[in-house]
Amino acid sequence: MVEWLILLALAVVLFRGFALEGYMVSTGSMAPCLLGYHRRVTCPACRLEFARGTTAPDDAFQGPEVRGQSSVGIASATDAHHRMTCPNCGKTGLRLDTLSRTEGDQLLVHKHSFAWRERLRGRGPRRWEVAVFRSPEDSTTPYVKRVVGLPGEQIELIDGDVYADGKLARKSLKTQLGLRVPITLHDFQPDDDDPDWRARWSTVDRDSAWHSDGSRFVLSARSRAPSQAINSSAPGSIDWIEYRHWIRAGGEHRTSVELAAWPEGIEPPNPLLSPLEYDPGQRRLTCFGALTYQAWSRWDELTNDDEFRRAIRQLYVRSHVAPLTNAAEYNRSHVEEQAYPIRDLMLELELEWKAGTGAFVLEMTDGVHVFYAEFDFGNDQVRITADGIDEPLRVAPLPPQLRELPVTLVMSTFDRQILLACDQALVCEPFRFEEIGDSKPVLRRPVSFGGAGVDVIVDHIGLYRDVYYTPARDRPTQRFELGSGEYFMLGDNSAVSVDSRHWKRPGLPSDLLIGRPLVVHLPSRPASIRVGNRVRTIRVPDFSRIRYIR
DSSP: HHHHHHHHHHHHHHHHTEEEEEEEOSTTTTTTSSSSSSEEEEEEEOOEEEEEOOOGGGGGSSSSSSSSSSSSSGGGGGOOEEOOOTTTTOOOEETTTTTTOOOEEEEEETHHHHHHHHHHHHOOOTTOOOOOOOSSSTSSSEEEEEEEEEEEEEEEEEEEEEEEEEEOOOOOHHHHHHHEEEEEEETSOOOSSTTTTTSSSSSSTTOOSSSEETTTTHHHHHHSOSSSEEEEEEGSEEEEEEEOOOOOOOOOOOEEOOOOOOOOOSOOOOOTOOSEEEEEETEEEEEEOOHHHHHHHHHHHHHOOOHHOOOOOOOHHHHOOOOOBBGGGGGGTTOOOOOBBBBEEEEEEEEEEEEEEEEEEEEOOSOOOOOEEETTEEEEEEEEEEOOOSSSSEEEEOOOOGGSSEEEEEEGGGGEEEEEEEEEEEEOOOOEOOOSSSSSOOOOOOOEEEEEEEEEEEEEEEEEEOOOOOOOHHHHHHEEEOOTTTEEEEEESSSGOOOOTTSSSEEEEEGGEEEEEEEEOOOEEEEEEEETEEEEEEEEOOGGGGOEEE
């Protein structure tokens, strides 16, 4: 037995030294890909479970760990805010102080994998890979970040995107699926009776052939014949389901409607006390944030002026459709976090074809162009078009499995390219397009799907966004030069990540690389047990969260 224990100890030492070793993530700099210490919240309205970043207890910093930062971003300020908002349905006032902390993700890291790869293949880490390394400013502290810049490159951050030597660094489908951030998941619909909530996915036409069945949308083919394509002489043949980014309350956006004159008999709003403001010169009624149902009702009851009542009702609806931004509930307590408008989106849904020879269509916009992906069951063809132009940008055969069983369709506009996939396989070559002008479009209704002449069921609808790399405020330029053997590292949760943007020297020397994380193993969740008359919180394994890292 003694000999066996000695051999086991030697094997463990050798294995940890040359093969695999465990590390624990302590902060949220890579959320939601990798979670640090957090509280796990279940929304009482839509039942979605999500994470909220928090600080670790002082006695938790023991043994090897990975720290993105320990005193910046989601640090102690988080614990001071005991209420939060559901990132999926916008339910406000969720209690946080009654929830126990959950430990960060535990990584199994393949040590020296990059060094071995460089010796065998002549190259080290690839762009967009996740890597564990020793901090260049504190060699005793391991970090985990994503590789975005390679040796000798000039890296520049523009509007949330990464440019390498002046060219946009685009992501593959696999990379996009690994770092996408959820905006809304239609499987989790709120069941409360809040008057300030309306469904984000809804029909466009009043006489729509779509009907809702729980989280599914079902389309029955109409008697009229569908057009051969969405850009034909009968564009109205497509029956649409549209997404609008409806929020319950709050927001920092401004919404305006026309109002010829303020009604007599009631005092105009004071902008210091009310979200409303009326400009008689411009004849515009403006609201800051979302106008609540209570405030709308109060103003509506003050007068019988039909013009004003129409305007305030229109303003109520429009003000709740907010712009899409990079703001994350995970770091909501980070008071200095600035919200940036986003336009790189991904739509994912499950499509089940039942019958018909018509078309099913996905529509997405980046604020400048409008792109369509048409699945034509009559001609067994897939076409990608843009901006109402009949000439297709891409043409491909209809995937045969579309007629056989439910499939998962993905369409994305990440990095100014159109990717279209069926069951995680590309349907056609990506279409890349260039930006026109310096406009920064604000997206409120960016995605739709529809059909005509087919019986289909659409389920498991999810809308996601790309990672938005925020600029470094402490640097006069967002351009970084890398030397030979240096890498540029960024955290996915850019708003609270301390990475190459903030280091004195942005490049990470290759000799500080530890290895590549392979899997999140043995994640835990809090559970309660009763011992006598006392209830204690313990940690139990959460096997559902064991996963490979893309």
